Amino acid sequence: QKEVEQNSGPLSVPEGAIASLNCTYSDRVSQSFFWYRQYSGKSPELIMSIYSNGDKEDGRFTAQLNKASQYVSLLIRDSQPSDSATYLCAVLQNNNAGNMLTFGGGTRLMVKP
Amino acid sequence: NAGVTQTPKFQVLKTGQSMTLQCAQDMNHNSMYWYRQDPGMGLRLIYYSASEGTTDKGEVPNGYNVSRLNKREFSLRLESAAPSQTSVYFCASSDSPGQPQHFGDGTRLSIL
Numbered sequence: 001q002k003e004v005e006q007n008s009g010p011l012s013v014p015e016g017a018i019a020s021l022n023c024t025y026s027d028r029v030s031q032s033f034f035w036y037r038q039y040s041g042k043s044p045e046l047i048m049s050i051y052s053n054g055d056k057e058d059g060r061f062t063a064q065l066n067k068a069s070q071y072v073s074l075l076i077r078d079s080q081p082s083d084s085a086t087y088l089c090a091v092l093q094n095n096n097a098g099n100m101l102t103f104g105g106g107t108r109l110m111v112k113p
Numbered sequence: 114n115a116g117v118t119q120t121p122k123f124q125v126l127k128t129g130q131s132m133t134l135q136c137a138q139d140m141n142h143n144s145m146y147w148y149r150q151d152p153g154m155g156l157r158l159i160y161y162s163a164s165e166g167t168t169d170k171g172e173v174p175n176g177y178n179v180s181r182l183n184k185r186e187f188s189l190r191l192e193s194a195a196p197s198q199t200s201v202y203f204c205a206s207s208d209s210p211g212q213p214q215h216f217g218d219g220t221r222l223s224i225l
Contacts, residue, residue: 008153034213043203043216044156088155092211099210100171105155 004091006104014112019076021107023089026070032092033065033072038106039085048074079111115139117217119204125223126194134189134220136204144207145187146171146214147179149200156203162187163210194224 003026013019021035032051036044050056050063050072062075072091076083089104120135138145147159158171162181176198178190187206191198201221205214 032211043218046213046215049213090214100158100161101214103156105153 004089004093004102004104006087006089006107008105009108010110011107012110012112013079015079015081017079017111019079019083019109019111021074021076021087021089021109022071023073023091023104024071025089025091025093025102027091027093028067028070030067030091030093033063034090034101035061035063035072035074036088036090036103037085038088044088076109079109081111081113084109084111117204117206117215119202119217119220121220122218123221125225126191127225128194128196130194130224131190131192132194133191134202134204134222135186136188136217137186138204138206138215139185140206140215141184142206142208142215143184144210144212145181146205146207147177147187147189148203148205149173149198150203150219151200159189159202161210196224198222199224 005024035048037047038044048063050065056063060077064073086106086108088106090101093102117138143164146161148156150156157173160179162168165184180188201219203219204217207214
């Protein structure tokens with residue numbers, strides 16, 4: 001089973017700080033990577049996708065991908081209490097079910113006012 | 114724009130009962146998925162349908178069946194519910210298996 005690993009947290013940061021969320025994956029040939037945000041009791045919501053090495057910025061969010069080291073990260077600048085949620089990393093991997101998204105267990109982020 | 118709609122939102126069953134979870138999407142997506150989410154386990158794929166007329170097993174298919182009724186609808190059936198199937202079930206859809214998936218609001222299922 002190809003793995004996608006995340007620290008479950010909680011990661012606690014003060015309001016206005018940068019939150020850094022990390023994800024490692026085992027399948028070296030993975031090409032597509034996604035970050036989802038899930039508020040408690042709600043469904044996952046896509047916030048970022050990244051396909052090439054380097055950084056991709058969207059507002060306060062930056063996704064970083066390093067395929068050689070097999071990790072992808074999400075930076076949230078100027079963190080707000082409304083960013084408090086669980087963040088799920090998803091990696092497109094080839095497994096017994098074909099090319100499918102494999103989700104990490106999620107990192108719970110808490111932004112304190 | 115409803116996106117992905119799941120029914121019911123909540124359900125309590127007794128062990129051995131059967132039920133069908135319904136999912137419909139209005140985004141003209143080709144691919145649809147069923148996941149379960151348990152505390153500490155993340156999202157695990159139960160079954161998926163890459164395109165209308167096809168269905169395939171995911172990571173945890175035992176105890177479930179699915180039907181891709183048409184391009185819009187993908188149902189999940191529990192034939193004989195077991196307490197281990199207590200979970201939150203999410204339906205999702207995407208243009209193709211490699212594209213970002215959009216999720217429904219989930220069905221919270223408890224089996225006593």
